[in-house]
């Protein structure tokens with residue numbers, strides 16, 4: 001009886017921790033980021049192969065890559081991104097080369113391609129790796145968010161981070177987004193949404209952003225998590241001895 005209770009308690013802790021994530025946003029530096037790009041990763045996506053194969057323009061929904069599927073959050077872009085260079089419908093994400101209003105390739109340093117929100121509301125990324133390998137760390141670069149009025153919000157694992165809460169960011173601003181999960185997961189949904197106001201729930205078009213340099217990794221769990229797991233195992237063992 002005691003043994004069954006101990007197992008149930010451990011299972012419920014694991015189920016909760018699957019959802020827990022931490023999101024950090026730091027300034028992108030090409031030499032630093034690209035210098036160690038892919039080291040220790042189980043999957044990467046820099047859009048160079050996809051760009052060379054598919055060419056510039058809108059992509060399907062979902063758009064399948066080595067790090068999972070991408071889709072627009074909806075909305076129809078009507079900005080210069082859609083109406084000027086490489087005109088398109090504004091209804092889907094787009095592969096782009098060159099510089100599009102401050103969005104450009106970040107990775108590799110001599111690359112050309114990135115994935116653009118194409119002036120839609122934003123994008124949803126269903127992170128997953130071929131073969132279903134587990135992971136607990138996602139990293140990518142994010143360019144040109146929040147420079148023409150939108151509040152770009154990154155959501156994953158029940159956590160949210162806004163790229164800005166005050167004034168507009170600079171054209172072409174370049175960030176590294178890192179998302180770590182408290183335990184290994186097989187799939188994770190990351191949402192990058194443009195809102196009309198900080199903390200609001202109304203999505204907004206025409207403040208495009210681009211992503212590139214994706215890395216999916218399985219890294220050793222922090223000592224605190226290992227200690228918690230060890231403590232639970234210890235409790236289980238103690239109860240088994242008593243029973």
Ligand SMILES: [Ca+2]
Pocket residue numbers: 101102103144147171172
């Ligand atoms: Ca811009």
Ligand SMILES: [Ca+2]
Pocket residue numbers: 046047048105106107108111112113114212213
């Ligand atoms: Ca690239």
Ligand SMILES: [Ca+2]
Pocket residue numbers: 144145146147148207208209
């Ligand atoms: Ca923008």
